[in-house]
Amino acid sequence: MSADRLVSGSRVAVVGGGIAGAGLAASLLFNGRARGISLDVRVYSQGEPDSVPPPVVLTPECRSRLAALGCRVPLDWRVHELRGVEVLSQGRRELLPAPPGGLWVVDSWPHGPGGMAVVREALSTAATAQGAQFISRRVDRVENQPPSPDAPAAVRGSGSLVVRAQGSGERFHAVALAAGAGTSLGENFFPGFQPAPSVAAVHARVRQSASRLTLAPLARLWISPLPTIDGLFLLPSAHSVYVLAFGPAVTPADLCQALMMAARDGLLEEGFELSCLETTRLPFGPGRTLVAPGQIAVGAAALGHPLQIGLSETLATCSRAAVGLLDGGLSPASLERRYIRHGLSEMLEDSAAGARSIAWLRRAGRRAPEAFLAARKRGAVGGVYSGGVLGLASPTPLALLASARWAGMREVVGSWLRTTVEPVPTAMPTLEPDLYYVVDDDADAREAMTQLLESTGATVVAFADELALFCAVARRPPTAILLDVVLHWVDGLRLCEGLKKHPLTRNTRVIVMSGLNRPHVQQGALDAGAEAFLPKPVEPQRLMQALLGETPEAPRSAPLRPAVGPLDLESDRYAS
Incomplete structure (x- = not known):
């Protein structure tokens, strides 16, 4: 057994059972067999299943690379095909047509797995057919421990790298990391390992009543819809839209507010439902130190950026890593030359x-x-x-x-x-008199407010979920919005501020309510553009004065903390 090259019988561990891990296993076995080398490849598939199952966009190059790895590309993957990608920013948009061969959206969620899981399973099947073994264990660290000279011959010939996974340890001649962006191994992979930097992101699935892909088969990239979001992707599939927001300070609340803005501007259909949401990480540039003796990083752990759509770059690193390990040898200098300089430089x-x-x-x-x-x-x-x-x-x-x-x-x-002149929509919807929107996640408070307003002859639409509010206001402007501060997805003050910044909704009167009657909350509501702030429990006389545009009289007794149980809970929620 050669100490610095992979030969027949060499053992290779792949950390990560995703698309990069399965792709590298298939590429190692395929390229090894072409060189007359039979390898023992073990794939440690770690981590929990995706809470938000992402779809996959297959470009023509992606499909060619999958086929080259022995992964069958069935024709039913072409059921959903994009016409192109639309780029939007500050009211302007341009369409970038799809390439010849088309962009295929592989996805069967919510009736089946997401596209990423579908392609991963197909690649895993191809790798297994070539001899790869998949092990369901989480890897804790990789240690470089050459066997002692007096160790048994079987141990001396099993490699110098020890993969520690949930209490067990196995020896390998080479180890590849394919665990994605923001990998938690860090220097536990090897000392000095510097993977690709990553940026914070939030992704979610939005369900709609009708298929947006049938009406407008376009993916969309919205540049900086909010100060905290660098980019927002909207990727339609058969029954849902996958959304991804990225930026150094992006939060789930930012994504929800961006979704409301997208619905207001017609990018999402009215009545959408947010089904699942979670934070994630995206690669944001190249890694600096990706190789060590017999160790190598591939996929998003090695390089990437958020404007990549598809799997081409990930699959390319798999094939180039396999060739680097098989032809370049296991020394850091040879891996650096063969994999980094000759394989990944561009x-x-x-x-x-x-x-x-x-x-x-x-x-x-x-x-x-x-x-x-x-x-x-x-x-x-x-x-x-x-x-x-x-x-x-x-x-x-x-x-x-x-x-x-x-x-x-x-x-x-x-x-x-120049002086900034904000474009105003050509068709402004007509204000509907005596139409009021009530937004409150407390069912009792929402019902009480609705009954009070309806007793005056008004029409009231109550929202338990604030996500549909932007869309409703843009289509049916009300006389006023009564907005609670503490909501499920988005802070009420941020929601008010967002309404006041857009020409379609800026003239809508907003009255903010809160069970926490504190000066900083009142001032925050006024700074966000609200016409009035009303402490809870809301006094009917003060509410009617605010709706009529009169300055509400100071309450006769405005307790800092209401004594009613549900409102106490809301105060605690906001204070926390």
Whole structure:
């Protein structure tokens, strides 16, 4: 058994049983067999199943790479096909057509698994057919411990790397990390390991009553819909829309508010339902130290950026890692040369350019969609193996970075020379008199407020879930909105501020209510644009004064904490 090369009988561990892990296992066995080398490949499939099952977009290149790994690409994966990707920013939009061959959306959720699970299973089946073994254990660390000279021959020939997984330990000649972005192993993979940096993200599934894909088969990228969101993806499938928001400070509440804005602007259908939501991490550039003696990182742990759609880059790292391990040997110098410099150099450059372009697209503002078109006209800027962004053949990340930088500088200079004039929609909906919206997650408070307003002859629409509010206000502007501070998904003050910032909803009167009658809460409501603040329990006389536009009289006795049980709970919730 050679100490610095993989030969027949060598044992290889792959940490991570996702698409990158299964793809690397299949590529190792396929390329090894082509060289006359029979390997023992074990895949440690770790982690919990996805709470939000993502779909998969298969580009023509993705499908070719899957077929080359022995993964059968069935024709029913083509059931849902995108016409292109629409880029939006500050009221402007541009359509980037799909490449020849189309963008296939693989997904069967909610009636079956998400597309990522479907492709992962197909790749795992292909890898298993070639001899890979999948082990359901979580890896804790990888140790470099050469066997002692007096160890049995079987131990001396089983490799120097020990994979510790839930109390057990096995020896291997090589170990690959394919555990995704933001991997928790860190230096437990090897000392000095520096994977791809990552950025915070939140993703969710939105269910709709009708198929948006049938009506408009477009994926959408919304550049900076909120200050905390760098980009928002809307990817339609048969019965749902997958949404992904990324940015250094993005939170679940930010994603929910962006969804309400998308519904208001017609990007989502009215009456959508948020089915599942969780935080995640996305790769945001190239890793710096990816190899060690017999150790290598692939997939999102090695490189990537949020503007990648599809699996091409992940599958490319798998094939290049397999070739690097088989042809380059196991020493760090040979792996660095064969895998990093010769295999990943252009992909690492693309990842860096893709991550840097996001900041410039934010600066470009309304010019961001035009930057994508300008980058397409520049042609292929990059190496022979450079891929495009958003699942397209072009623009390449380097071309997009150049165009986004130019658009960003023009926008910054132009903002010094002009007065911002916000576009107003051509068709403004008519205000409906005596229509009031009540938004409160407390059923008793909501019912009481509804009965009070209906007793005056008004029409009342009550919302237990605030997600549909933006859409309703944009289509049927009410006389006023009575808005609770503590809601399920989004803080009521942020919701008020969002309503006041858009030309379709800025003139809608908002009255904020809260069980916490504190000066900072009152001031926060007024700063957010509310016409009045009413402490709970709401006095009918003060409410009617606020609805009529009169200054409400100070309450005769405004306790700082209401004595009623449910409102006490709300005060505690807000204070916490």
